[in-house]
Amino acid sequence: MFEFLGTRPRPRLATREHAAGRRAPAVVPPPRIDDTTPRRPAALPPSVARVAARNRLSADLLAALLTVDGRSRATLDDMERADALADALLARRRQRATPHRSDLAAVGRRG
Template sequence: MFDLLGVRPRPRTAHGEPAVQGEHMAPGRPLPSQRSAPSTRSLPGRPATTLPPSVARVAARTRLSAELLAAILTVDGRTRATLDDMERADALADVLLARRRERVGQHRHEAAVRPAGEGGPPLRWSA
C-alpha cells in the first residue's frame, strides 16, 4: 500500500510501541517516510538540472493532489484514504489548476490591453 505523506499507520508491537524493521524509534528522530534522500540533482562541478515543463506540471499536480488528500483526511479526522478520497483530491486539483490557468491568462490579457502608466481607473484584482 502507498504511504502518502507518511500518514499510513505503522504496525505496532505487543507493547504498543511502533515497530519499524531494523530500526529503533528514538524521540526526535524522523520517521523513515519523513527522511529525505540524498539529492543527486546538483553534483559539484555540474549545473543543477531542471525538469521538462510537462514533467514539472505533472509533479506540481501530484503534489497539489497529495496536499488536498491530506487536508481531506485531516478535516474528516481519518488516517486512511479511500479510492473515492483520492479521486476527489485529483478532481479538486484539476479544478484549482484550471482556475489558476484562467486567472493567469486574464492577468496577461489585461496587462496587454492597457499598458502600465496609461490613464484610467486602477485595475481591481479579486481574491
C-alpha cells in the same frame, strides 16, 4: 544455535578490536534530509513539471481532506476527489496567470 528454514547463522569472526578488548567505532547514521525546505527540480520539461505540481497538490489536498474528516485511511473516492480538486485549482491558476484583455478598459478609451 537454531536452524530456521534450513539456514544456519554465520559464525562470528573475531576482529582485532574485539580481540584487544576495544570497542569498534560507532556507526553514525547519515544526516537526515531536511524535509521542511522545498526542493525545486533542476530543469524539468514543462509537461513533467505540471504533472509533478499536480501530484504534490493532490497529495496535500488528500491529506487535508483526511485531517478535516478525522480519518487515517483514504478511500478511492477520496483520492479521486483530491485529484479533481487539484486539476480545478491548477486550471484556475493557469487562467489567472494568462493576461486578460479587459473589455472595460477598451470601453473607456472610445471617446
